[in-house]
Amino acid sequence: MNAAPADQIRLLDLQALDVRLGQLEHKRTHLPEHAEVERLSADAGQLRDLLVAAQTQESDTAREQTKAEQDVDQVRQRATRDQKRLDSGVVTSPKDLENLQREIASLAKRQGDLEDVVLEVMERREAAQERVAELTQRLESVQAKVAEAEARRAEVLKQIDEEGFTAGKEREIVAASVPADLIALYDKLRAQLGGVGAAKLYQKRCEGCRLELNITELNEVRAAAPDEIVRCENCRRILVRTPDSGL
Incomplete structure (x- = not known):
């Protein structure tokens, strides 16, 4: 030739x-921003999973607290009814009075035990709420970093595309002359x-x-x-x- x-x-x-x-x-496909976005997105995904788990735990303890408070209320209402019966003088039999007093005492102990359960559940719920708040804040922070990295990547890619377009046009001109x-x-x-x-x-x-x-x-x-x-x-x-x- x-x-x-x-x-x-x-x-x-x-x-x-x-x-x-x-x-x-090569630069387009190997930008450090690609790895950064991928890493941060993975971190965000893990945080979302943890947040869902924490929200589920908070929701579960909320239901548990409601149930425990209902149990306390039922015992309190029953103890109140018994106390009213005792105070009304309707019960006159010594044996019935003794049984009623014993039941009121038992209900008082039961109420105390249930109130301890409520406190324990409340503490766990507060811990879950704090965990939800912490994870929400961390996730928002990472999501902001993802957005920043994506914006930087978009800007670099734009510059690469512009330079590539110019070089491509120059290549067309040179190739046409050969x-x-x-x-x-x-x-x-x-x-x-x-x-x-x-x-x-x-x-x-x-x-x-x-x-x-x-x-x-x-x-x-x-x-x-x-x-x-x-x-x-x-x-x-x-x-x-x-x-x-x-x-």
């Missing part, structure tokens, strides 16, 4: 733009060789594989016509000759 030396030189411009576009794409068959070869090699299809021959060294050409290879390059497409014997990339190639 033959191509004008100027067209071969433009391959280097095209290669530089393709390298830049590749770097931008013969189609040369572009086709370049693109084929670029796909096969890690994104680099053309390399500069600089001071007898291929900048694609970074290996210096031996004397035989240099003589072959020297003997090639200026419009002949030369390939590196080591990496098979298009080797572009320039005034500083060392020939």
